[in-house]
Amino acid sequence: MKLTPDELSRVAATTVGHYNRTAEAFWQGTRDHDVSQNIAALLRHIEGAPPFTILDLGCGPGRDLKTFSEMGHVAIGLDGAQRFANLAREHSGCEVWEQDFLALRLPNGRFDGIFANVDKNTPKLRASLETYEAQVRQNAQATPLVRDVPLDVSLDDLRMGQWDAEEVRNLFTFLEFRTLWDRLLEAVGGPPAADAGPAETLDVDLERLATAEDAVATLQRLAGSIEPVAVGVAWSPWWPPRRRWPAPWGWPT
Numbered sequence: 001m002k003l004t005p006d007e008l009s010r011v012a013a014t015t016v017g018h019y020n021r022t023a024e025a026f027w028q029g030t031r032d033h034d035v036s037q038n039i040a041a042l043l044r045h046i047e048g049a050p051p052f053t054i055l056d057l058g059c060g061p062g063r064d065l066k067t068f069s070e071m072g073h074v075a076i077g078l079d080g081a082q083r084f085a086n087l088a089r090e091h092s093g094c095e096v097w098e099q100d101f102l103a104l105r106l107p108n109g110r111f112d113g114i115f116a117n118v119d120k121n122t123p124k125l126r127a128s129l130e131t132y133e134a135q136v137r138q139n140a141q142a143t144p145l146v147r148d149v150p151l152d153v154s155l156d157d158l159r160m161g162q163w164d165a166e167e168v169r170n171l172f173t174f175l176e177f178r179t180l181w182d183r184l185l186e187a188v189g190g191p192p193a194a195d196a197g198p199a200e201t202l203d204v205d206l207e208r209l210a211t212a213e214d215a216v217a218t219l220q221r222l223a224g225s226i227e228p229v230a231v232g233v234a235w236s237p238w239w240p241p242r243r244r245w246p247a248p249w250g251w252p253t
Contacts, residue, residue, distance in 0.1 A: 012102055016080045019060075023083035027061035027091075039067060042113050052112035059096060062088030064115060069094055076111075078104075165191040 003011065019026065046052050051073045056065050059077030065088055068075035077088045077096035085098040099105060172181050185191060209215045222229050 008102055012080065012100070019081035020083040023061065023081065023087055026084075027063075027087060030060070031063055033063070035064060036067075039064065039115070042115055046113045048112065053110060054113045054115055055106070055111045056115045058101075059088050060084050062090070062092035062094065062096070065092035065094045065096070068115075163192055 042054070043050075043052070053074040053076070054068050056068065056075060056077045059065050059079050061084055062077060065075045065077045069092055075092070075094050077085070077092070077094055078099055079085045079088065079096065080099065080101050082098055085096045088094070088096045168184070169181060172178065172184075207218065209218055219231075
Protein backbone atom coordinates (compact mmCIF):
# COMPACT_ATOMS: atom_id res chain seq x y z
CA MET A 1 0.00 0.00 0.00
CA LYS A 2 1.39 3.36 -1.03
CA LEU A 3 1.27 6.04 1.66
CA THR A 4 0.29 9.60 0.93
CA PRO A 5 2.69 12.45 1.82
CA ASP A 6 0.58 13.29 4.90
CA GLU A 7 0.65 9.67 6.05
CA LEU A 8 4.43 9.50 5.54
CA SER A 9 4.85 12.67 7.59
CA ARG A 10 2.77 11.21 10.44
CA VAL A 11 4.78 7.96 10.39
CA ALA A 12 8.03 9.90 10.42
CA ALA A 13 6.87 12.10 13.30
CA THR A 14 5.83 9.04 15.31
CA THR A 15 9.19 7.36 14.69
CA VAL A 16 11.22 10.45 15.57
CA GLY A 17 9.17 10.98 18.73
CA HIS A 18 9.78 7.40 19.81
CA TYR A 19 13.56 7.74 19.36
CA ASN A 20 13.62 11.06 21.20
CA ARG A 21 11.92 9.44 24.20
CA THR A 22 14.10 6.29 24.22
CA ALA A 23 17.43 7.74 23.03
CA GLU A 24 19.40 6.91 26.20
CA ALA A 25 18.07 3.34 26.40
CA PHE A 26 18.81 2.87 22.69
CA TRP A 27 22.40 4.02 23.28
CA GLN A 28 22.93 1.63 26.18
CA GLY A 29 21.50 -1.26 24.17
CA THR A 30 23.49 -0.71 20.96
CA ARG A 31 26.73 0.98 22.00
CA ASP A 32 28.68 -2.33 22.02
CA HIS A 33 27.30 -3.79 18.78
CA ASP A 34 30.06 -4.87 16.39
CA VAL A 35 29.47 -3.48 12.89
CA SER A 36 33.10 -3.61 11.80
CA GLN A 37 32.21 -5.83 8.83
CA ASN A 38 29.76 -3.24 7.54
CA ILE A 39 32.30 -0.45 7.96
CA ALA A 40 35.01 -2.49 6.20
CA ALA A 41 32.61 -3.24 3.32
CA LEU A 42 31.91 0.47 2.84
CA LEU A 43 35.56 1.51 2.93
CA ARG A 44 36.57 -1.28 0.57
CA HIS A 45 34.33 0.06 -2.18
CA ILE A 46 35.39 3.71 -1.96
CA GLU A 47 37.78 4.73 -4.71
CA GLY A 48 40.68 7.05 -4.04
CA ALA A 49 43.11 7.47 -1.17
CA PRO A 50 41.99 7.92 2.47
CA PRO A 51 41.10 9.74 4.60
CA PHE A 52 37.51 9.82 3.30
CA THR A 53 34.62 12.12 4.06
CA ILE A 54 31.74 9.89 5.15
CA LEU A 55 28.11 10.66 5.90
CA ASP A 56 26.59 8.40 8.57
CA LEU A 57 22.93 8.63 7.65
CA GLY A 58 20.77 7.70 10.63
CA CYS A 59 23.79 7.98 12.92
CA GLY A 60 21.78 7.50 16.11
CA PRO A 61 23.78 8.26 19.28
CA GLY A 62 27.09 8.34 17.34
CA ARG A 63 28.66 4.89 17.84
CA ASP A 64 29.81 4.49 14.22
CA LEU A 65 30.70 8.17 13.86
CA LYS A 66 33.24 7.71 16.63
CA THR A 67 34.66 4.61 14.90
CA PHE A 68 35.08 6.38 11.56
CA SER A 69 36.69 9.36 13.27
CA GLU A 70 39.14 7.18 15.22
CA MET A 71 40.15 5.56 11.91
CA GLY A 72 41.22 8.99 10.66
CA HIS A 73 38.25 9.76 8.40
CA VAL A 74 36.10 12.88 8.39
CA ALA A 75 32.74 11.62 9.64
CA ILE A 76 29.54 13.66 9.56
CA GLY A 77 26.34 12.38 11.11
CA LEU A 78 22.73 12.98 10.17
CA ASP A 79 19.64 12.02 12.11
CA GLY A 80 16.00 13.05 12.33
CA ALA A 81 15.76 12.79 16.12
CA GLN A 82 17.04 15.79 18.01
CA ARG A 83 18.01 13.73 21.05
CA PHE A 84 20.02 11.34 18.87
CA ALA A 85 21.82 14.26 17.20
CA ASN A 86 22.77 15.75 20.59
CA LEU A 87 24.05 12.41 21.91
CA ALA A 88 26.03 11.81 18.68
CA ARG A 89 27.81 15.14 19.03
CA GLU A 90 28.55 14.39 22.68
CA HIS A 91 29.83 10.84 22.12
CA SER A 92 31.81 11.33 18.89
CA GLY A 93 32.83 14.99 18.79
CA CYS A 94 31.81 15.02 15.12
CA GLU A 95 29.63 17.40 13.18
CA VAL A 96 26.01 16.16 13.21
CA TRP A 97 23.10 17.47 11.16
CA GLU A 98 19.45 17.22 12.16
CA GLN A 99 17.18 16.90 9.09
CA ASP A 100 13.88 15.44 7.94
CA PHE A 101 14.62 12.12 6.21
CA LEU A 102 11.76 12.77 3.80
CA ALA A 103 13.33 16.05 2.62
CA LEU A 104 17.09 15.62 2.77
CA ARG A 105 19.32 18.57 1.91
CA LEU A 106 22.78 17.18 1.15
CA PRO A 107 25.62 19.01 -0.62
CA ASN A 108 26.69 17.59 -3.97
CA GLY A 109 30.11 16.03 -4.26
CA ARG A 110 31.12 16.44 -0.61
CA PHE A 111 31.05 12.81 0.54
CA ASP A 112 33.19 9.87 -0.53
CA GLY A 113 30.74 7.40 1.03
CA ILE A 114 27.32 7.23 2.71
CA PHE A 115 26.95 4.76 5.57
CA ALA A 116 23.30 3.64 5.70
CA ASN A 117 21.16 0.52 5.45
CA VAL A 118 19.22 1.39 2.28
CA ASP A 119 17.29 -1.90 1.96
CA LYS A 120 15.41 -1.39 5.23
CA ASN A 121 14.25 2.17 4.57
CA THR A 122 10.98 3.42 3.06
CA PRO A 123 10.71 3.54 -0.76
CA LYS A 124 10.93 7.36 -0.81
CA LEU A 125 14.00 7.45 1.41
CA ARG A 126 15.55 4.54 -0.51
CA ALA A 127 15.11 6.41 -3.81
CA SER A 128 16.63 9.55 -2.29
CA LEU A 129 19.65 7.65 -0.99
CA GLU A 130 20.18 5.93 -4.33
CA THR A 131 20.21 9.35 -6.01
CA TYR A 132 22.92 10.57 -3.66
CA GLU A 133 24.79 7.30 -4.16
CA ALA A 134 25.03 8.10 -7.87
CA GLN A 135 26.38 11.56 -7.05
CA VAL A 136 28.96 10.09 -4.70
CA ARG A 137 30.14 7.61 -7.33
CA GLN A 138 30.36 10.35 -9.98
CA ASN A 139 32.49 12.37 -7.62
CA ALA A 140 34.79 9.39 -7.02
CA GLN A 141 35.16 8.85 -10.76
CA ALA A 142 36.04 12.50 -11.32
CA THR A 143 38.69 12.53 -8.62
CA PRO A 144 41.46 10.80 -10.67
CA LEU A 145 41.00 13.41 -13.42
CA VAL A 146 42.10 16.06 -10.95
CA ARG A 147 44.63 13.97 -9.04
CA ASP A 148 46.58 12.56 -12.02
CA VAL A 149 47.23 15.71 -14.04
CA PRO A 150 50.68 15.43 -15.73
CA LEU A 151 53.12 18.18 -14.76
CA ASP A 152 56.18 18.89 -16.90
CA VAL A 153 58.34 19.90 -13.96
CA SER A 154 61.05 18.24 -11.90
CA LEU A 155 61.67 18.37 -8.17
CA ASP A 156 64.41 20.95 -8.74
CA ASP A 157 61.90 23.19 -10.54
CA LEU A 158 59.67 23.09 -7.44
CA ARG A 159 62.35 24.37 -5.09
CA MET A 160 61.49 27.78 -3.70
CA GLY A 161 63.68 30.55 -5.02
CA GLN A 162 63.73 34.29 -4.51
CA TRP A 163 60.24 35.83 -4.20
CA ASP A 164 58.83 39.31 -3.94
CA ALA A 165 57.41 39.63 -0.42
CA GLU A 166 55.53 42.85 -1.18
CA GLU A 167 53.88 41.38 -4.28
CA VAL A 168 52.81 38.28 -2.35
CA ARG A 169 51.44 40.40 0.51
CA ASN A 170 49.39 42.46 -1.99
CA LEU A 171 48.04 39.26 -3.54
CA PHE A 172 47.07 37.86 -0.12
CA THR A 173 45.33 41.14 0.72
CA PHE A 174 43.42 41.07 -2.58
CA LEU A 175 42.32 37.47 -1.93
CA GLU A 176 41.44 38.35 1.70
CA PHE A 177 44.07 35.90 3.00
CA ARG A 178 45.28 38.41 5.58
CA THR A 179 45.54 35.91 8.43
CA LEU A 180 47.66 33.58 6.27
CA TRP A 181 50.47 36.11 5.75
CA ASP A 182 52.02 35.60 9.20
CA ARG A 183 51.67 31.82 8.81
CA LEU A 184 53.46 31.98 5.46
CA LEU A 185 56.34 33.96 6.93
CA GLU A 186 56.58 31.45 9.78
CA ALA A 187 56.64 28.53 7.33
CA VAL A 188 59.40 29.99 5.12
CA GLY A 189 61.46 31.43 7.97
CA GLY A 190 60.63 35.11 7.47
CA PRO A 191 60.63 37.44 4.47
CA PRO A 192 63.31 36.97 1.79
CA ALA A 193 66.56 38.84 2.24
CA ALA A 194 66.76 42.03 0.21
CA ASP A 195 68.81 41.75 -2.96
CA ALA A 196 71.66 44.20 -2.55
CA GLY A 197 72.66 43.97 -6.23
CA PRO A 198 76.19 44.29 -7.55
CA ALA A 199 78.69 46.22 -5.45
CA GLU A 200 79.42 49.78 -6.61
CA THR A 201 82.99 50.57 -7.63
CA LEU A 202 84.42 53.90 -6.47
CA ASP A 203 87.19 55.81 -8.23
CA VAL A 204 89.65 57.05 -5.62
CA ASP A 205 92.25 59.82 -6.00
CA LEU A 206 94.98 59.40 -3.38
CA GLU A 207 97.00 62.42 -2.41
CA ARG A 208 99.78 62.38 0.15
CA LEU A 209 100.60 65.64 1.91
CA ALA A 210 104.00 66.11 3.48
CA THR A 211 103.61 69.35 5.41
CA ALA A 212 101.02 70.99 7.59
CA GLU A 213 100.83 73.91 5.15
CA ASP A 214 99.94 71.52 2.33
CA ALA A 215 97.24 69.88 4.44
CA VAL A 216 95.62 73.22 5.30
CA ALA A 217 95.63 74.32 1.67
CA THR A 218 94.11 71.05 0.48
CA LEU A 219 91.34 71.08 3.08
CA GLN A 220 90.45 74.64 2.13
CA ARG A 221 90.24 73.58 -1.51
CA LEU A 222 87.99 70.60 -0.71
CA ALA A 223 85.69 72.52 1.62
CA GLY A 224 83.40 73.53 -1.25
CA SER A 225 83.41 70.13 -2.96
CA ILE A 226 80.26 67.94 -3.14
CA GLU A 227 82.23 64.75 -3.69
CA PRO A 228 82.82 62.35 -0.75
CA VAL A 229 86.16 62.89 0.93
CA ALA A 230 88.08 60.63 3.28
CA VAL A 231 90.93 62.03 5.31
CA GLY A 232 93.50 59.96 7.12
CA VAL A 233 96.31 61.22 9.29
CA ALA A 234 99.52 59.33 9.91
CA TRP A 235 102.70 60.58 11.50
CA SER A 236 106.08 59.24 10.38
CA PRO A 237 108.96 59.38 12.86
CA TRP A 238 111.60 61.93 11.89
CA TRP A 239 114.48 63.60 13.54
CA PRO A 240 115.87 67.06 12.71
CA PRO A 241 119.42 67.29 11.46
CA ARG A 242 121.91 66.99 14.26
CA ARG A 243 123.17 70.36 15.32
CA ARG A 244 126.14 71.24 17.45
CA TRP A 245 125.33 73.58 20.29
CA PRO A 246 127.98 75.07 22.57
CA ALA A 247 127.88 73.55 26.02
CA PRO A 248 128.85 75.39 29.15
CA TRP A 249 131.77 73.11 29.48
CA GLY A 250 132.82 73.33 25.84
CA TRP A 251 132.00 71.96 22.40
CA PRO A 252 130.98 68.35 22.10
CA THR A 253 133.21 66.12 20.06
